[in-house]
Amino acid sequence: MYVVAVAVYGAGSIICHQLPGRTFHVGSAQMPVCARCTGIYAGAALAAALLLTGTGRQSGGRSRIRADRLRVLAAALPTVATLLFEWSTGSTPSNTVRALAGFPLGAAVAWVIGAAL
Numbered sequence: 001m002y003v004v005a006v007a008v009y010g011a012g013s014i015i016c017h018q019l020p021g022r023t024f025h026v027g028s029a030q031m032p033v034c035a036r037c038t039g040i041y042a043g044a045a046l047a048a049a050l051l052l053t054g055t056g057r058q059s060g061g062r063s064r065i066r067a068d069r070l071r072v073l074a075a076a077l078p079t080v081a082t083l084l085f086e087w088s089t090g091s092t093p094s095n096t097v098r099a100l101a102g103f104p105l106g107a108a109v110a111w112v113i114g115a116a117l
Contacts, residue, residue, distance in 0.1 A: 008032050024095055035095035036079065039102030044110035051114040068112040075108030 012018060012032030022034045031038060078101035082093050093101075 012037075022092070022095060022098065024099070035098040036082075036102040039099035040106035042099070043103040043106030043108075045106075047107040047110035048114055051111065068116075072105070072108045072112060075104040078102075079105050 009018075009032045016033040016037045018030070018032070018034060020030055022036075024031045024035055024038060033041070082098060082101045086092055
């Protein structure tokens, strides 16, 4: 079991800063990724589950690509807003706010990629 935990936390460290204050904890155990990444992955998981039901398949074309770009940009706005808030005020939003801000970005990116497959 220890080997699995080391592998999971090691994989998480490649893509996430894993700062304890910015990470959810289950009991006394720190999650392998920060709250924002948790939100991104949760959004991606929901979008993938919805795509598996057969919804969201799209035909190709330039207009779809343009719409997909706008969708991802709009979904990134909450994450950008929390980052700008942090950088401009020095305050840190709660982990719940970080996770909720990451959720639409993860969902949008997964939806765009999944719908194109």
